[in-house]
Amino acid sequence: MINIFSNLFNRNNDPKSIISFDVIESIYGYLYHESNSIEFKMKGIYDSVLVNLYSFPYSLDHEEGREEIKKAGFNNAYEVLNELYKKIDIGALSEETMQQGLEYDFIHIQFYSEPGPETKKYLKRVINNFIIFFCCTNSLETNDFKILYSSTHFLDYTKGLLDTEKLDIDNPKTETQQIGIKDFKKVLQGICQYLDLEIPETVELPSTENLLANEEATEADFEEFIKLVSRGNIEEKELKKQSKKLFKNYKKEAKEYHSIVEDHFAFFESIDAWNSDWKFDPEDAEYFISDLIGEDFTFEYPEETYSHELFPYIQSELERSNLELLTYETYGDNYLFFVANKDEVERILELSELTKIEVNQL
Structure with a gap:
């Protein structure tokens, strides 16, 4: 065992930093x-x-x-x-x-x-x-x-x-x-x-929240997930119905649930998503994203730029409207794109982990 001794001098111990x-x-x-x-x-x-x-x-x-x-x-x-x-x-x-x-x-x-x-x-x-x-x-x-x-x-x-x-x-x-x-x-x-270790009061905490993930998702988690990925564009009755269905499937065995998750994509595509092959043109992106956000969307990009190489240019333009393009993990060679409010992306990713409906940033 090393001999730990809290010397007050000449050590790497910034009292404000958690890396101390x-x-x-x-x-x-x-x-x-x-x-x-x-x-x-x-x-x-x-x-x-x-x-x-x-x-x-x-x-x-x-x-x-x-x-x-x-x-x-x-x-x-x-x-x-x-x-x-x-x-x-x-x-x-x-x-x-x-x-x-x-x-x-x-x-x-x-x-x-x-x-x-x-x-x-x-x-x-x-x-x-x-x-x-x-x-x-x-x-x-x-x-x-x-x-x-x-x-x-x-x-x-x-x-x-x-x-x-x-x-x-x-x-x-x-x-x-x-x-x-x-x-x-x-x-x-x-x-x-x-x-359950005490952090010194002098430390400036990176987060004011409880950072530990919940072990199990709840029906409310699925409801929140659907609200966020649809940016609220779903009827309350349909929201309740689908969140109940997703939660019911979630409670099934892990192997069975993995195959069930693939069936969820039809629902997510119906509420606000663009199902695309792995190869797409800039014009495709402009057309479908315009449809997703309900307004004309255009972006600048270098000539002869296609598919995933377009992502940085798409994201830069969407960021002007506080939006971000994401995709569900389809476990295949296609994308299922959707647009989210940028300040809600972190929560979407947290709920993705919890609900096992994988979402990827681009």
């Missing part, structure tokens, strides 16, 4: 004393948040880990650790220290974020890996931490660690890092809520 030693130390304490692995769902975060406490050398001390270390060109886990320490300016372990067989803990927090405009052309979501190492800053006691970051999947865990780079929370290098850091702040708040 006091918050991360409390998470570490739970992982060390209670459970070294947690998984939970949060509002606004796709899929589960994974939080694990690992250590050198023991977390790599198995056949697969030893093969990964050898393939990476190292003799043991401590050499891998020293390579990581170089990235974050932590002093290397001496040969004598390695021989003592001491344990060096680190926290791995993993979750998905929405990609930025450029990345969105290729990926629906980006994975974030925050690797947190504790250290000493002008102190003999552990009073600080450093973070390594990666936005790739760790198929080979040792290689995944070695491919990470030092993260400067205040100066992200890329848009992906910037989005990941913004979500990381919410995730830390969500972890504290999930584990």
Whole structure:
């Protein structure tokens, strides 16, 4: 176990930031004393948040880990650790220290974020890996931490660690890092809520809401979802009828519900959607979006631009009216587009997760 000591000086502990030693130390304490692995769902975060406490050398001390270390060109886990320490300016372990067989803990927090405009052309979501190492800053006691970051999947865990780079929370290098850091702040708040850990009063919370996702959807959730994706363009009687039907289907077994979800699309297309092949022209977009929003819609785009390459130009024009184009996940090679009020998109995505009717941003 590392020796955690709250030194008031020379440590990474901005009292206003949730990315601080006091918050991360409390998470570490739970992982060390209670459970070294947690998984939970949060509002606004796709899929589960994974939080694990690992250590050198023991977390790599198995056949697969030893093969990964050898393939990476190292003799043991401590050499891998020293390579990581170089990235974050932590002093290397001496040969004598390695021989003592001491344990060096680190926290791995993993979750998905929405990609930025450029990345969105290729990926629906980006994975974030925050690797947190504790250290000493002008102190003999552990009073600080450093973070390594990666936005790739760790198929080979040792290689995944070695491919990470030092993260400067205040100066992200890329848009992906910037989005990941913004979500990381919410995730830390969500972890504290999930584990019932106290957050210092000085911390400026990323959200005033309860960030934990509800385990089960309710009929009211389906009703709210339909209202939002239709922008209120549905009769109250039909709204009640359809939300009751969707909720009834939702309560069926998972395998059966997955096939039922595909049948929902006829209803969503009827209330306000454009069913398109994966390949479409700008003129198609202008015609159908005009129909969806009830007014003439035109947008500027470069010549010889088609299909998904049109999305940034469509979104820029819709944004002028506080609107955004989204699509239901049809599990096929077609889109089922709809237009939503931009300030309601985050809630639509939360309800999408809850109701299992998947919606994708473009």
